[in-house]
Amino acid sequence: MLISARYVVPITSPPLKNASIVVEGRDIVAFGPTVKLKRSFPHHKVLDLGHLILMPGLLNLHTHLxxxxxxxxxxxxxxxxxxxxxxxxxxxxxxxxxxxxxxxxxxxxxxxxxxxxxxxxxxxxxxxxxxxxxxxxxxxxxxxxxxxxxxxxxxxxxxxxxxxxxxxxxxxxxxxxxxxxxxxxxxxxxxxxxxxxxxxxxxxxxxxxxxxxxxxxxxxxxxxxxxxxxxxxxxxxxxxxxxxxxxxxxxxxxxxxxxxxxxxxxxxxxxxxxxxxxxxxxxxxxxxxxxxxxxxxxxxxxxxxxxxxxxxxxxxxxxxxxxxxxxxxxxxxxxxxxxxxxxxxxxxxxxxxxxxxxxxxxxxIGMEDKIGSIAGGKRADLIGVDLSHIPSFSNLYAALIFNTNPGNVVFSMINGQIVMEKGQLKGIDGDEIVKRADRARRKLTKVRQDNE
Ligand SMILES: [Zn+2]
CATH class of the missing domain: 3.20.20.140 (Metal-dependent hydrolases)
Structure with missing residues (x-):
């Protein structure tokens, strides 16, 4: 699959405009200008993410989900x-x-x-x-x-x-x-x-x-x-x-x-x-x-x-x-x-x-050879961010950090599998998860009232 976007942000090298990432199975095979990659990989299916900014997925190093x-x-x-x-x-x-x-x-x-x-x-x-x-x-x-x-x-x-x-x-x-x-x-x-x-x-x-x-x-x-x-x-x-x-x-x-x-x-x-x-x-x-x-x-x-x-x-x-x-x-x-x-x-x-x-x-976490940047041979853990509401910016990194909210993250791929596309989850029933969590949460709010 060849995933094209307005920008590709590899992190370990400067951002590229009108660029693509080639993904085969779970891995990134190549990345670079879309025009060039389409010539090198002519038989790959193209997933055009349009104006999105494509970057490595983020790592949250401390959670208790x-x-x-x-x-x-x-x-x-x-x-x-x-x-x-x-x-x-x-x-x-x-x-x-x-x-x-x-x-x-x-x-x-x-x-x-x-x-x-x-x-x-x-x-x-x-x-x-x-x-x-x-x-x-x-x-x-x-x-x-x-x-x-x-x-x-x-x-x-x-x-x-x-x-x-x-x-x-x-x-x-x-x-x-x-x-x-x-x-x-x-x-x-x-x-x-x-x-x-x-x-x-x-x-x-x-x-x-x-x-x-x-x-x-x-x-x-x-x-x-x-x-x-x-x-x-x-x-x-x-x-x-x-x-x-x-x-x-x-x-x-x-x-x-x-x-x-x-x-x-x-x-x-x-x-x-x-x-x-x-x-x-x-x-x-x-x-x-x-x-x-x-x-x-x-x-x-x-x-x-x-x-x-x-x-x-x-x-x-x-x-x-x-x-x-x-x-x-x-x-x-x-x-x-x-x-x-x-x-x-x-x-x-x-x-x-x-x-x-x-x-x-x-x-x-000792995984820098597998994830954390866009590079050939690394796992395809990628997200797409929609910043089309920002008319212009001088620094792409700053634009990303200061303007991105959950609604702007509309694409996510983990290990070569798409888990979210156009803002819609794939294979995950979000409504059901929220409903189940609400039931659990009610027990906590009830406890609070009892205590107070
Ligand atoms: Zn903790």
């Missing part, structure tokens, strides 16, 4: 009260509700131009949703536990679950990984055990790290709001938790979990020595600017990540702490926050953020 129905339900709370409310509300959902919620998340991801997600969740609801919608993804099963003596059993149980997921997943699209949740919910022994098993079974590792002041306080000094609240809620209040008395990053280093396979979400509370550690172990970062701002957690030092040469991509986090799974929203908010905080524009261009949502995101 199963929390999608929590959108708009928890607002105005700081980190610890927020997470406690989240846990309490979550108790009201049943398996089918989590599945409906994750499906809605996968749908919203596709509709806003995402083709790859890195998701962490406890149940297999995200795996099912990602598979159903034909997304590419790394699906990580979460493990928790501050009681070090239970760590071996916890990981054994997780292993059985994750190997089951792996046997059911399409290996061409989905990798199964493991997610030791966060420093305030994972004992040193559990990190150690996860690290050993991740090596043994070749699991990517996604985790939360240095996200909030409360987490920092809990790990560094013990006590604080997390100790008073979450520990009780999780049933760990009788544990004799000894704070490691170091930063969250050093805590993870001490227990041997850090390495190239680790993708750490947030990394807001990091100092120079923490950054040095992250660099030393080549840990990749999922930068989540809107979620961090939404919960009042702060703004991560992106310029310093870049100065140290860390691998950094972007993530939305879940809709319990964000208002859309739209990566264009994430890019522009991230750009504004960084420019506002640093009072600088240099090094913080639209192109920088577009790269983080594409090729740099792919590099962060």
């Amino acid at each position: 199963d929390y999608t129905v929590f959108k708009d339900l928890i607002e105005g709370l700081a980190f610890t009260p927020w997470i406690m409310k989240l846990v309490r509300l979550g108790l009201r959902l049943k398996r089918e509700d989590w599945e409906a919620s994750a499906l809605l998340g996968a749908l919203r991801a596709i509709q806003s131009g995402t083709t790859t997600v890195v998701d962490s969740s406890r149940s297999d609801s995200s795996l099912k949703a990602i598979s159903h919608c034909g997304l590419r993804g790394i699906v990580c099963g979460e493990v928790f536990g501050l009681n070090g003596r239970r760590s071996s059993q916890t990981v054994q149980e997780a292993l059985a679950r994750l190997l089951g997921w792996r046997s059911r997943a399409n290996p061409d699209l989905i990798q199964v990984g493991i997610s030791p949740h966060a420093p305030y919910t994972v004992s040193g022994q559990l990190y150690q055990e996860v690290s050993r098993r991740a090596d043994e079974y070749d699991f990517p590792v996604a985790l939360h790290l240095a996200e909030s002041a409360d987490e920092y306080q809990f790990i560094r000094h013990g006590g604080g709001r997390l100790a008073r609240g979450l520990m009780v809620l999780a049933g760990w209040s009788r544990l004799s938790w000894q704070p490691p008395a170091v930063s969250p990053v050093k805590y993870l280093e001490q227990w041997g979990i850090l390495g190239k396979r680790v993708l750490a979400a947030h990394c807001v509370y990091v100092d120079d020595s923490d950054l040095e550690i992250l660099h030393k172990y080549d840990v990749a970062i999922a930068h989540c600017p809107r979620s961090n701002a939404q919960l009042g957690n702060g703004i991560a030092p992106l310029a310093e990540f870049h100065q140290r040469g860390l691998r950094v991509g972007l993530g939305t986090d879940s809709l319990a702490s964000n208002y859309s799974l739209d990566m264009f929203d994430e890019m522009r908010a991230g750009l504004w926050l960084q420019r506002g905080m640093t009072r600088q524009v240099e090094g913080l261009s639209a192109e920088t953020f577009l790269r983080m949502a594409t090729i740099e995101g792919a590099r962060a």
Whole structure:
């Protein structure tokens, strides 16, 4: 198939006008000027996308798709009260509700131009949703536990679950990984055990790290709001938790979990020595600017990540702490926050953020040879954006970031399969997904009224 468009944005080379991409099976075979490619591939079926801008699909490096129905339900709370409310509300959902919620998340991801997600969740609801919608993804099963003596059993149980997921997943699209949740919910022994098993079974590792002041306080000094609240809620209040008395990053280093396979979400509370550690172990970062701002957690030092040469991509986090799974929203908010905080524009261009949502995101998860840019031999993960409402622009990257909303993403292809064309989903019943999710959501709103 030869897909032609007004612009092709390869990301790793300058945009091309009146250009095409040749796709055979799941792969990109060639790209270049349409006139030239039509001569080189005269027998290929032509799909003319007209005035669309064709570019690589976006990578969302941090999601919990199963929390999608929590959108708009928890607002105005700081980190610890927020997470406690989240846990309490979550108790009201049943398996089918989590599945409906994750499906809605996968749908919203596709509709806003995402083709790859890195998701962490406890149940297999995200795996099912990602598979159903034909997304590419790394699906990580979460493990928790501050009681070090239970760590071996916890990981054994997780292993059985994750190997089951792996046997059911399409290996061409989905990798199964493991997610030791966060420093305030994972004992040193559990990190150690996860690290050993991740090596043994070749699991990517996604985790939360240095996200909030409360987490920092809990790990560094013990006590604080997390100790008073979450520990009780999780049933760990009788544990004799000894704070490691170091930063969250050093805590993870001490227990041997850090390495190239680790993708750490947030990394807001990091100092120079923490950054040095992250660099030393080549840990990749999922930068989540809107979620961090939404919960009042702060703004991560992106310029310093870049100065140290860390691998950094972007993530939305879940809709319990964000208002859309739209990566264009994430890019522009991230750009504004960084420019506002640093009072600088240099090094913080639209192109920088577009790269983080594409090729740099792919590099962060070790998939830069397969996705993240348009190049011969890479998988055909492509989206088409309609910016015909913009009369003119001087910089295509900026035009894309500042003007694209979900309604403007009208074409999506993942692994050579068209999942959306002319704004219409293919093989996915969007109305049914929304209906199912609404039923799940009603349980949460009912709970809210009961509580208030
Ligand atoms: Zn998260």
